[in-house]
Amino acid sequence: SSELTQDPAVSVALGQTVRITCQGDSLRSYYASWFQQKPGQAPVLVIYHRDNRPSGIPDRFSGSSSGNTASLTITGAQAEDEADYYCNSRDSSGNHRVFGGGTRLTVL
């Protein structure tokens, strides 16, 4: 399968921890990356290769993976973390990319 499935919406109280998940068969073979997108802006890479953070991304963002599920965890969510989050990986062929449908995170 070349699909990645995400929950459409998740909410978290300010300062609490939230996990956003991404499921797909290809995740058993390939790492996921995660993007944050705020309205009117291009996506920004927050996690790559399962659990690596690019320079400039706060360490409250972390990634993990188990079986067919990849997770993005925000520990101590801030108001500025309210955004859409997309997972991304290779499809089963390994040559193509596929995105999850996105999760809208609301910080209460």
Added chain:
Amino acid sequence: QVQLQESGPGLVKPSQTLSLTCTVSGGSISSGGYYWSWIRQHPGKGLEWIGYIYYSGNTYYNSSLKSRVTISVDTSKNQFSLKLSSVTAADTAVYYCARDVVSYGSVDYWGQGTLVTVSS
């Protein structure tokens, strides 16, 4: 720091070909280790991978668009391009060019995106 900038018409008529160019600065397309990608986002919807090209010219396309998509590269101009033929209103979207790191299996840099509307 690498920067990518999309350019091209913002309005395309139905049945015509959508053509966009991405100009890369701050790095060479020919340096290897990267795929040069096109990704789109329909209004209010999620991200859709269109395809990518390696500097050598090898291309990979989304199977759902493959019959209509061509991605090419011009290393002399440090640019790569997207052509999408026989467009309909369903191709109205923000189109992003991006750099995809082969070893990461992920995009790291994105262009700002350009809205292309298909309408007569």
